[in-house]
Amino acid sequence: MDTYHEPVMGPEMLELLRPSGPGLYLDGTLGGGSHTRLILEACAECRVLAVDRDGDAIDHARSALADLADRVRFLRCRFDRAPLDAEARDRGLDGAVLDLGISSRQLESDARGFTFRRGVALDMRMDEGTDLDAARFLAEATEERLTQVFRDFGEEPKARRLAREIVKRRGTAVLETSDDLVAALAVTLGRAPSARDKARIFQAVRIAVNEELESLELGLPAIREVMNDGAVMVVISYHSLEDRVVKNAFREWSRACVCPPQLPACTCRGRPLGETLTRKPMRPGETEVERNPRARSARLRAWRRAA
């Protein structure tokens, strides 16, 4: 098995998805292809529409999955665009998996600029074809937007102060490298930031640069629309805001009645679109976290479209 990215919560994902042939499954976050491989190895007749916005991930997965090539079709785009694919739309999906965030390969490559390791150019784009990298975001975002990003995505209590520090610094020099962002954070906190502090702030910038929550909010209903009856959607998230978007969407789709509470009688469809399969998010087991620390913050939720 390719070690590019160990599949997080692989057995749990398979147990819920239950791929069976001849089905078409969407892997909207292909990465190293480990979840795609699990699906294809569990079901000899299944095919996967394998989507990633990162061209390097697609290239790598294409060779990692060469032995299964006749059952994978690769598509480079944001997963919220995947439902526009003609086959997904016309034939429908028998299941979908999203494993959000970035891969170890992206994080470990200095050239991609996701890391807070020293001297790394601030880039953080999952899709290198887009214009907005992290340096440009820090140079152009308003103080208000920076505050919101550090507060909401980074849960940083001193979000406003950090935003102000960045705006002050960029008045004299562009923030170009990880060191520049860490220096602004150190002044804000009044101490050397811990690895945890840096991780939170860098993750916040990454979420903003890649419009990750927007893609998730658009993607969930769009994918649901092209799922066949009885098909299951599995989403693994690593950030509380992502998990909240997933939880709310699944809860809303599982409600029988969507009439405003003031209506005396139900006038809506009166029937849920489907059923949430995970009342609480599933978490990885201790053994998995020991083996793969990246799985630590994973939360898995699943929903099934009504038959």
Ligand SMILES: C[S@@+](CC[C@H](N)C(=O)[O-])C[C@H]1O[C@@H](n2cnc3c(N)ncnc32)[C@H](O)[C@@H]1O
């Ligand atoms: C956590 S990794 C997935 C790892 C993969 N499940 C595996 O086991 O190898 C996330 C991948 O999804 C991609 N990605 C994240 N958000 C995306 C989006 N909105 N649209 C398309 N790809 C996305 C990233 O570029 C990255 O390659």
